[in-house]
Amino acid sequence: MRFVIAVMAAAIGLAGPGQATVKAGIAAWQKGEHQRAVAIWREAAAKGNADAAFNLGQAYRLGRGVAADSGQAKRWFERAAKAGHLDAQVSLGLLLFDSGARRDGLAWLGRAAERGEARALLVVGTALFNGDDIAPDLVKGYSYVSRAAAQGLAPAKTTLAEMDEVLPLADRKKGVAMALAAVMPKDRATKAAPRSAAKPPAPLPAAAAPSTAGGWRIQLGAFSSRKAAETLHSGLRARLGGAQAYYVPAGAMTRLQAGPFASREAASAACARLKPQACFPVAAR
Numbered sequence: 001m002r003f004v005i006a007v008m009a010a011a012i013g014l015a016g017p018g019q020a021t022v023k024a025g026i027a028a029w030q031k032g033e034h035q036r037a038v039a040i041w042r043e044a045a046a047k048g049n050a051d052a053a054f055n056l057g058q059a060y061r062l063g064r065g066v067a068a069d070s071g072q073a074k075r076w077f078e079r080a081a082k083a084g085h086l087d088a089q090v091s092l093g094l095l096l097f098d099s100g101a102r103r104d105g106l107a108w109l110g111r112a113a114e115r116g117e118a119r120a121l122l123v124v125g126t127a128l129f130n131g132d133d134i135a136p137d138l139v140k141g142y143s144y145v146s147r148a149a150a151q152g153l154a155p156a157k158t159t160l161a162e163m164d165e166v167l168p169l170a171d172r173k174k175g176v177a178m179a180l181a182a183v184m185p186k187d188r189a190t191k192a193a194p195r196s197a198a199k200p201p202a203p204l205p206a207a208a209a210p211s212t213a214g215g216w217r218i219q220l221g222a223f224s225s226r227k228a229a230e231t232l233h234s235g236l237r238a239r240l241g242g243a244q245a246y247y248v249p250a251g252a253m254t255r256l257q258a259g260p261f262a263s264r265e266a267a268s269a270a271c272a273r274l275k276p277q278a279c280f281p282v283a284a285r
Contacts, residue, residue, distance in 0.1 A: 022051045029055075034065030045076065050083035057091065070095065086112055090120050097123065098225055102133040113144060116183070121148035122156045126222045126253065129163060131278030142167055142175030147182065158250050159222070166280055216267040217246060217259030219282045220274075229256040239274055260284055 025040035038059050044052035057076035060069045074095055080088035089112040097105030106127055112120035125144025128137045142163055148156035164172065220236065223229045226247055233245045233256055243258040261267040267281035 019049070019051070022049060022055070025052065025055060029064075034059065036065075038065035045079070048083075050080040050085040050088065053077075053080035053083070054085050054088040054091070057088065061091070061095070070099070081108060081111075086115055086117055090117055093120065094123070094224065098228075100228075106134055116147065118148040118151040118153040118156065121145065121151075122153060122159065122253075123224065125156075126159060130219070130221045132221045132223075136278055138167060139171050139174045139178060142172060143178035143182065146175055146179040150179070150183075155250060155253060159253070162250070162255075162282065166282060215284050216261040216264050217257040217282050217284050218243075218261070218267050218270050218274075218279050220256045220258060220277060220279055222250065222253045222255045224253060226254045229254045232256055233258075236274065236277065241270070241273075243270065257282065 021040055021044045025037040025044070028034075028040060029037035038056065041052040041056045041059070045056050053076045057073045057080065059065050060073040060076065062068065066072070074092065077088045077092035077095060081092045089108050093105045093107075093109035093112065095105070096102075096108065099105075106124060109120040109124050113124045121144045124134075125141045125146075125148065126132070127134045127141070128144065129141030130136070142160075145156050145160050145163060149160045167175075221229065221232055223232075229247055230245075233240075236258075237245075240258050244260070246255075246257040246259065248255040248257055258270075259267065261270060261281075264281050271279035271281065
């Protein structure tokens with residue numbers, strides 16, 4: 001509950017009609033008077049206050065002060081998101097993504113990612129990297145996750161480290177340059193020397209190749225819920241040739257991997273057989 005309240009409180013600084021009313025609702029919420037808070041926000045949301053609409057959506061999502069109702073949560077998140085409310089765009093995107101409307105969810109998360117929101121950058125970046133419900137773009141995906149990691153998002157740091165293992169150094173340099181260009185003011189970006197973007201992640205380790213005992217897997221996607229990963233595996237099971245499924249937690253995400261394979265070449269061949277499914281080899285850990 002502390003996190004939710006903090007998210008709601010963070011929205012107070014936004015301009016809009018009825019901000020004093022929104023603050024009154026937050027004060028009631030913090031006292032545990034959830035029904036009163038909901039009533040206050042409902043009135044302000046009806047008058048067009050995006051913060052109130054977002055908070056009302058959170059109340060419906062949590063089932064505090066009202067019965068939990070994902071449909072109502074979506075309705076109020078969407079109203080706030082259309083008004084440009086950043087947290088609402090993320091919340092709506094994740095709600096849609098987790099409910100199976102992945103393309104619609106990614107569209108809203110994409111808007112938030114363009115504004116630099118770390119959670120959105122991670123989800124959209126991972127989807128771009130894997131080609132999950134979106135055209136694959138490894139470099140752009142890497143740049144998005146880099147920006148999320150730079151903001152201190154722990155799952156993004158984990159994801160970035162795994163991407164470092166499979167993405168060639170030249171592409172990682174491009175991703176870093178793209179990330180820097182996105183956050184650097186345009187006037188500075190045009191004057192910056194090329195070497196300003198030359199601090200790429202550490203080179204790929206010259207690690208010993210995994211043994212023939214099955215040191216490689218293939219990664220088929222990363223999902224915000226294990227259920228979504230299981231659904232994809234169910235659809236691919238017949239084409240995996242008996243390869244075992246691995247559900248690898250990575251912060252808020254679950255990675256679907258399959259294997260083991262004796263070599264990187266064998267894993268790459270398995271990916272080739274699964275086309276057009278997004279797939280790439282990863283070293284087993």
